[in-house]
Amino acid sequence: MKLSPIDILRPFLAMAQLTLVSAQTQIDSHQRFDSIFYDTAVKVSAIDIKRAGKIADSLYRTAETDLHRIKSLMLSADLLEKQGKRQEAITYVLRADSIVGHTDNFEWKARIYGFLSTQYRIVGLVDQGKRFLEKGLEASAKITPQSASDQYRGMVYQEMAHYALHGADYKEAIFQLKKVTPLFLNMKNEKMKNYFIGNNEEMLGRSYLALADHGAAELHYNKALDFLDKADAGDSQWAGMVFHGMGKIALKDKAYPKALVFLKKADTIATALDHTSLKELVYRDLGNYYKTKGDLERYSFYNTKYLQNVAKNIASEKAAANGAINRLVEEHRYGFDFTNKLLPYFIILLVGGGLLYFGIKRKKNRVQGSYIAQKIRPTPLEKRGLGVKVDPSTPLDGDEVRLMPLDTETELLKKLEKFENDNEFLNNNLSLALLSANLNTNTKYLSHIINKHKKKDFSSYINELRILYIVQKIKKDPNYHNYKISYLASECGFSSHSKFATVFRNTTGLTPSSFLHTERSKIVAPQ
Numbered sequence: 001m002k003l004s005p006i007d008i009l010r011p012f013l014a015m016a017q018l019t020l021v022s023a024q025t026q027i028d029s030h031q032r033f034d035s036i037f038y039d040t041a042v043k044v045s046a047i048d049i050k051r052a053g054k055i056a057d058s059l060y061r062t063a064e065t066d067l068h069r070i071k072s073l074m075l076s077a078d079l080l081e082k083q084g085k086r087q088e089a090i091t092y093v094l095r096a097d098s099i100v101g102h103t104d105n106f107e108w109k110a111r112i113y114g115f116l117s118t119q120y121r122i123v124g125l126v127d128q129g130k131r132f133l134e135k136g137l138e139a140s141a142k143i144t145p146q147s148a149s150d151q152y153r154g155m156v157y158q159e160m161a162h163y164a165l166h167g168a169d170y171k172e173a174i175f176q177l178k179k180v181t182p183l184f185l186n187m188k189n190e191k192m193k194n195y196f197i198g199n200n201e202e203m204l205g206r207s208y209l210a211l212a213d214h215g216a217a218e219l220h221y222n223k224a225l226d227f228l229d230k231a232d233a234g235d236s237q238w239a240g241m242v243f244h245g246m247g248k249i250a251l252k253d254k255a256y257p258k259a260l261v262f263l264k265k266a267d268t269i270a271t272a273l274d275h276t277s278l279k280e281l282v283y284r285d286l287g288n289y290y291k292t293k294g295d296l297e298r299y300s301f302y303n304t305k306y307l308q309n310v311a312k313n314i315a316s317e318k319a320a321a322n323g324a325i326n327r328l329v330e331e332h333r334y335g336f337d338f339t340n341k342l343l344p345y346f347i348i349l350l351v352g353g354g355l356l357y358f359g360i361k362r363k364k365n366r367v368q369g370s371y372i373a374q375k376i377r378p379t380p381l382e383k384r385g386l387g388v389k390v391d392p393s394t395p396l397d398g399d400e401v402r403l404m405p406l407d408t409e410t411e412l413l414k415k416l417e418k419f420e421n422d423n424e425f426l427n428n429n430l431s432l433a434l435l436s437a438n439l440n441t442n443t444k445y446l447s448h449i450i451n452k453h454k455k456k457d458f459s460s461y462i463n464e465l466r467i468l469y470i471v472q473k474i475k476k477d478p479n480y481h482n483y484k485i486s487y488l489a490s491e492c493g494f495s496s497h498s499k500f501a502t503v504f505r506n507t508t509g510l511t512p513s514s515f516l517h518t519e520r521s522k523i524v525a526p527q
Contacts, residue, residue, distance in 0.1 A: 033059070033068055041075055042195065045082070046235035049274050053079050070096045070108050077115065082237060084276030084316040090119050110139040110152040117159055121166060133159055147186040151196070154183035161203060165210075168444075173207045191231045198227030202238045205245050212405065214249050221246050240269030240278050248285060251292075259289055276316070280309040288440060303437050310433045310443075404445050412449050415439045425465040426493040432458045466492040467507040474519055481520050485512050 036059065045052040056079060060072035077092035093115050100108050113136035120129035133156060140152035157176045164173035180200045187193035201224035208217040221242045228239050247262035263286050270278040283306035290298040404412075419425070419439070435458075436446045447458060454461050470492035474480045480488070489500030504512050 029064065033063075033071075037071055037075060038191070041078065042231070042233050042236055045079060046233075046269065046272055049079055049083065049272070066099050066103065067105065067108070070099050070105070073099075074108070074111060074115070081115075081119070082273055082275045084313055086119055086122070086316050090116070093119075106139045106142040107148055107152065110136045110143065110155070113139060114152075114155050114159055118162065121159075121163060126163070126166075130163070133163075147188055150183040150186045154180040154196070154200075157183075158200065158203065161207075165203075165207065168210070170207045170210045174204065177204050177207065194227045195231035195233050195236075198224045198231060198233065199238045201227060202241050202245070205242065209245055209248060214253065217245065217249060235269055235272065237269070237273055237275050237278060240266045240273070240275065240282075243269070244278065244281050244285065247282075251285060251289060256289065256293065263289060276309055276313055280306060280313060283309060284437065284442075287437060291440075303434075306437065307431070307433050404448070408441075408445070409449065412439065412441055412445060413453065415441075416449065420465065423469065425462050426469070426491075428490070428493045428495045430462060430493070462493075463503045464507055466494065467504055470504075471508065471515075474516065481516055488512060 036055070040052050040055045040059075044055060053076065056072055056076040059075065060069060063069040063072055073092045073096040077089040077096070080086075080089040080092065093112055096108070097112050097116075100112060113132045117129045117132040117136060120126070120132065136159070137153070137156045140149055140156055143149040143152055157180045161173040161176040161180075164170070164176060177200055181197055184193060184196045184200065187196065201220045205217045205220035205224060208214075208220060224238065224242045225234070228234055228236060228242075233239065243262045243266035247259050247266060250256070250259035250262060263282060266278065266282045267286065269275075270282050283302045287299050287302035287306055290296075290302060416439070419435070424430075424438075432443050432447060436443045439446065450456060450458055450461050456464070470480075470488055473491070474488075483491075485501065486497045489495075489497050492500070494500035494503070501512055504510075504515070508515060510518070
């Protein structure tokens with residue numbers, strides 16, 4: 001039987017058709033995955049972040065390629081990070097890193113290094129974060145096509161801006177962010193381009209707000225909203241950050257109805273996303289709004305939520321930092337042989353030094369109480385080194401950077417002086433976050449003021465105020481000589497007898513019992 005040319009070619013045509021069908025199926029699969037990925041990351045997460053997490057897990061379980069697995073893991077990490085679960089987020093990213101490490105996918109290597117840089121920066125491991133930032137920059141230079149390389153270089157510059165914001169160098173942040181938009185404009189995907197530019201405009205608005213340039217801040221915030229709306233991301237975390245920033249501007253301008261509208265919008269987004277960092281900012285400023293309006297019940301409500309989120313974020317960052325440090329130790333465990341050999345000698349040195357220190361201290365404490373008591377005679381707050389009259393306009397040292405505007409520093413010092421004079425340090429629930437809220441500032445500013453002008457950290461500052469308060473009470477009122485130590489501790493703001501005793505001894509050089517005995521003896525036999 002003679003075969004026609006068509007019959008001869010039919011098997012090859014069938015194979016070609018199968019190949020085309022297979023290729024089309026793969027293209028459809030990629031498009032379907034990317035569509036679900038984007039919608040989950042931007043839209044679903046803004047409505048129900050828990051559902052978004054389940055979709056991300058499902059995408060990973062059904063992933064057909066390494067690229068899909070990497071994307072799914074990174075999506076899960078991003079959702080966890082928004083909820084303040086940094087340690088879990090880093091674990092997911094490291095799993096993605098273990099997959100991408102065996103490939104030449106420099107695009108996702110750059111993303112992974114950028115994410116790790118961000119997390120290490122947030123938990124305070126700045127050097128480790130910058131190491132990953134450099135790796136991200138190296139990876140982004142190898143990405144093709146050029147438009148994709150530009151996108152990830154832009155993301156690296158954004159992370160550099162985050163480091164500048166972290167260090168309160170707002171002009172440097174603006175310098176880095178202005179390099180970003182031209183790079184993002186080359187992105188091919190229109191929605192992604194608008195999303196990334198919207199993110200960048202929010203960061204520019206935030207930087208100008210920190211410089212108190214409200215006009216420029218509003219301009220960039222409005223641009224951010226336009227771009228985010230075009231990306232169908234009007235309910236994303238970046239939109240929430242924009243509304244929060246605009247609410248802050250309205251608060252500062254005393255446009256209170258406007259402030260409440262913006263802050264409520266930010267609250268809605270933060271709640272839907274369960275975004276703990278955004279919640280912290282929004283609750284703080286909603287508290288400030290209601291405090292300004294004289295609504296103490298709502299102020300207390302939002303201030304409590306603010307403090308709860310502060311505690312949650314601190315715990316999250318501490319866990320992530322501990323995990324990061326443990327991983328660093330594990331990574332370099334083979335480099336610690338020399339240290340391990342020296343460790344026993346180091347311990348002996350520490351123990352020996354400790355014994356010598358306590359021996360000297362015991363001998364010192366044998367000095368007569370009357371001599372030590374002379375050192376702690378009652379003095380006004382101004383002479384204690386706690387309520388020192390300071391001039392914030394004093395020129396800065398060459399290497400010192402002013403963290404806040406001069407008028408802000410002056411105003412905060414006045415508030416702190418009033419806090420001391422009103423004995424508000426006696427509140428045993430006092431914390432840096434609570435005092436910052438009461439003084440209508442942030443923890444970073446307040447901590448800086450105490451370190452700079454009181455020459456102490458927050459805990460030492462408060463504890464010393466409390467001890468000097470009770471010392472003056474004991475000296476002025478003989479009734480205090482007969483009170484129990486636990487009562488004295490409670491009276492000056494300590495919730496723990498043992499903590500009070502330790503701080504009292506460190507401050508005065510005497511135990512509370514010895515000091516009371518000294519004061520009683522003065523009444524019996526006046527000198």
